[in-house]
Amino acid sequence: MLKILKYSFYDLMRSRWSYVYFAFYLLLGVVLLFLNNDLSKAVITLMNVIIVLVPLIGTIFGVMYYYNSKEFTELLLAQPLKRSSIFLGQYLGVALSLSMSLILGLGIPFVFYGLFESSAIWDFSLLLITGTFLTLIFTALAFNIALSNENKIKGFGYAILLWLFLAVIYDGLFLMTLIMFEDYPLDKLSLVGTMLNPIDLSRTLILLKLDISALLGYTGAVFKEFFGTNFGLIVSFTMLTVWVILPVLRIVFKSKRKDF
Amino acid sequence: MVSIKNLHKKFGKNQVLKGVDLYINDGGIFAVLGPNGSGKTTLIKSILGMVIPNKGIIEVLGNNIKKNSDYRHKIDYLPQIANFPSNLKVKELIKMIKDLRKDTDEDERLIKLFKLEPFLDKKLGNLSGGTKQKVNLVLTFMFDSPLIILDEPTTGLDPISLIRLKDLIQTEKGKGKTILITSHIMSFVEEVSDEIVFILEGKIYFKGTIQDLKTKTKQPDFEHAIASILTENHA
Structure with a gap:
């Protein structure tokens, strides 16, 4: 698996898109720091961008890589390699190169701005960790979709x-349910609802760490009580890990039964 | 070398293989023939484990291939269309495959044989079809495996490379290897193969020497013998 990972990673590192992605984050980091002139504020703005953009890029890249490397995959399948190591290697190759673009692209400008002397370092690290989790989750989901669909356009x-x-519809539906059942106590339900969507989970996690939960009213207080504690933090990260593991298991399962 | 029992494969509603029984002995060149869509490639891909059969048992060198990948160390496979990762150089691809399988020095001899030296530093995406096929051949023949599977090996080759390929196949046969070939070029099949396996509508229709086939169909030459099977069966 490590050999496949190495080749997929090198392959992507040499492709133009990794640089475009890296350059985009570099630019974003520099511009945000320049405009906000403050690390903590830049982190908040950055969160809004990352929460939406990282899943999108992960999904698109994952699907694109799978379909583009079809010939390469077929070449590998005829070699004495296990199917699970071929697909997991490719998946990790994509996910890790995307995570690296994210971490380096954002990390470099923030470090030069003086991140290490700032109190925002923990918030920023949390942002990068959730960004990496989202990349792992959405690349895995994208691989699942691509494995199940021969047709590129459908995929x-x-x-x-x-x-x-x-990223969008879930929140809408969630909000509507909350409005419809507003007469009932909903804090437990909203907590569960947040847990079930990795994007919402990441957003809530960061928002509450950034200490702006007062904006969220009573539910915010409930959330703060939960997510703010170490227990909540552990549960959230466990959930994110589950969100990575389940799709990865399906990649292994699905790839073993597929015809090429 | 290869034993296949009662092999069935369906793609959706399309039943491609309907109970293939085939035994391939050690040593010799076997040509797998059949009209388009008869299941040749499906059969070959089943042997390689790329297609997962619905039913049936396949054994390669005495090992059941189900849930196994190590047996592929014993197989060299030439895929039908040589599509390689396009932003890789020829040199890098060869190095990579060697890294994934095992180290060998055979590649240098094969590169010289097919005159590929000037292309080693070019990217695979910029090569012509025939040159890609030559690279494909180098990748296949550089490992000294007892079973060689060639899917349409002649595609895109110029006459001189074709002669070299035929020589290469004969040399490998001389080492006692088993070689499976599919091809639509009947003259090529007639020239190289010892035995033919004819697949029709997902079943083995005929297995034997070319001479046997000619006797069976009462045709004077090979091409007409094949054609007569196809017309008789309205395929």
Whole structure:
């Protein structure tokens, strides 16, 4: 698996898109720091961008890489390699190179701005950790979609729909349920609802760490009580890990039964 | 070398292989023939484990291939269309495959044989079809495995490379290897193969020497013998 990972990683590192992605984050980091002139504020703005953009890029890149490397995959399948190591290697190759672009692209400008002397370092690290988690989750979901769909156009379509659903539609539906059942105590339900969507989970996690939960009213207080504690933090990260593991298991399962 | 029992494969509603029984002995060149869509490539891919059969048992060198990948150390496979990662150099691809399988020095001899030296530093995406096929051949023949599977090996080759390929196949046969070939070029099949396996509608229709086939169909030459099977069966 490590050999496949190495080759997929090198392959992507040499492709133009990794640089574009890296350059984009570099630019974003520099511009935000320049405009905000303050590390903590830049972190908040950055969060809004990352929460939406990282899943999108992960999804698109994952699907694109899978379909583009189809020939390479077939070449590998005829070699004495296990199927699970081929696909996991490719998946990790994509996910790790994307995470690296994210971490380096944002990390470099922030470090030069004086991140290490600032109190925002923990918030910033949390941002990068959740960003990495989101990359791992959405690349895995994208691989699942691509493995299940031979047709490229369908695969891309489903991938975009998935992103749209989790990033936008889910929130809408969630909000509507809360309004419809406003007469009932909803704090438990909203907590569970947040847990079930990795994007919401990441957003809440960061917002509450940034100490702006007062904006969220009573529910915010409930959330703060939960997410603010170490227990909440551990549960949240466990949930994010589950969100990585489940799709990865399906990649292994699905790839063993597929015809090429 | 390869034993296949009662192999079935369906793609959706399309039943491609309907109970293939085939035994391939050690040593010799076997040509797998059949009209388009008869299941040749599916059969070969089943042997390689790329297609997972619905039913049936495949054994390669005495090992059941189900849930196994190590047996592929014993197989060299030439895929039908040589599509390689396009932003890789020829040199890098060869190095990579060697790294994934095992180290060998055979590649240098094969590169010389097919005159590929000037292309080693070029990217695979910029090569012509024939040159890609030559690279494909180098990748296949550089490992000294007892079973060689060639899917349409002649595609895109110029006459001189074709002669070199035929020589290469004969040399490998001389080492006692088993070689499976599919091809639509009947003259090529007639020239190189010892035995043919004819697949029709997902079943083995005929297995034997070319001479046997000619006797069976009462045709004077090979091409007409094949054609007569196809017309008789309205395929």
